[in-house]
Amino acid sequence: MISVKNLCKSFGNFVAVNDLSFDVNPGDIVGFLGPNGAGKSTTMKMLTGFLTPTSGHVRIDGRRVSKNTTQLQKLIGYLPEGAPAYDEMTVYQFLHFIADVRGMTKKEKMAGLSQVIDQIELHDVLDQPIETLSKGFKRRVGLAQAIIHNPQILILDEPTDGLDPNQKQHVRNLITSLSKDKIVVISTHILEEVSAVCNRVMIIAAGSKRFDGTPLELQQQSRYYQSVTIKFSYAADITGLLEIDGVDDMKVNKHTGEVTLFPAKGQFILGPVTEYIHHYKLPVDRLHVDQGRLDDVFMQITS
Amino acid sequence: MNAIFFIARREFAAFFATPIAYVFIAIFLILSGIFTFFVGDFYERSQADLTPFFNYHPWLYLFLVPAIAMRSWAEERRSGTIELLMTLPVTSVQVTLGKFFAAWLVLLLALLLTFPIWWTVNYLGEPDNGIILAAYTGSWLMAGAFLAISMCMSALTKNQVIAFVLAILVCFLFVVSGSGIVLDAFEKWAAPGVLDTIASFSFLNHFDTMAKGVLALNDILFFMVVIGIWLYAGLLIIEQKKAV
Ligand SMILES: Nc1ncnc2c1ncn2[C@@H]1O[C@H](COP(=O)(O)OP(=O)(O)O)[C@@H](O)[C@H]1O
């Protein structure tokens, strides 16, 4: 278990991480969200023992990272931002090196290597110097390096940055398959990634925590959560829609002619709205219920 | 312990994966040849020893060792691999030692490759090879001192050029601190004790006897202490940068 208490980090006068507290338990796949410069990477660097907190502390299984750095680092697999690697080494040499330094025995090393090479599909580039790899492959090598020792804690800083949609999907599936009973923390600024992979979302902005909950809870914060959007076949009298029980607000899109009805907090308006439409025989082409717009919430929370 | 070995092995291989080590060794060999045979009056002295060869080593190391050491930390910082390295379960001590031994080994290799000069002197006369071996050992030890200083300077910055220049500056101070210019400058106002202390830091003074083949314990200790202190200073800088 990771336990973060009142974590702060300043660079000179600049406060990058400001009084952050949270716990992460096995089974949690935490999406660490925030605009650029929010302090995500800085927090991860403190989780992994690369940076020492200015104040506050990080504990793993009850032990402080800044005191027991090397022992605790054995439990962690870490992909730093930008997936740095020794460019002149081949993929195979590099993974060997990481396994060696991690103190894996020959047997563990061979098993670990062949497993990650399969999982991450690195067969074709094994003997290629890392400097000649595409961005996508470089990122995958970084990922392979992080999971080679089958760590209990996986910390990935923007694991899908720079990948094409297929590769993104691949990496997300991989993370999901790896994450059983583990602690996974991934930072990202891609909102869909969070609903796709994570069971917990944490949003930070300007170094402070702004939200901590499930992806569903995040969606529920959206004005669009359970909102109903209707496209009418031709102009109809819509003034009555606002009077429906539970409808809080209405917005008409001038270009498409679509009408969006927003529910009051905690209300479900689909039933009443369809009833109303039936009753007045309104000419409806299409109708859909929104599950919430994450970008909308994200802006609202972080601004 | 193993981690030191794996890190050193990687560093050593990295020297040869890029042209750095080859260029370094080539320049070292060419310059030692020039200094020994042309500048150092190897033939004119008509003595069967390698004193001219060893006498120029401090000056060769002054530029070449900072060149070998400048990337050690600076490049890790620039490329971000330092984050990878320092989040592996190894201590900064292990990383520092691994890096040091790898580069020191490259320096040893360069020294060993000067064997044609040794071979020449054996061909031409009958030198005391014990003395020559002692001088080689002393030279390698001194190279280690240059290296520890240069690595410490590399830990300060992510810019290799800055690391290089800083290293030359500091090494230069250690080389010349025993020379006439420096001592004259201090003579007018410094107490004799201070003067002796400054002179005692001089690489030239300590290497002088070694170059003649005398491995005195105090000279050996001097270089070992210098290596230890500067490696430790580099370590402190690395640790300090974690806390910023
Ligand atoms: N070593 C450093 N020195 C000074 N400022 C830094 C340093 N590292 C990060 N920062 C600043 O701290 C803030 C948070 O950075 P970071 O944690 O990288 O953000 P994120 O990963 O969320 O984009 C940024 O404004 C960044 O400029």
Ligand SMILES: [Mg+2]
């Ligand atoms: Mg970042």
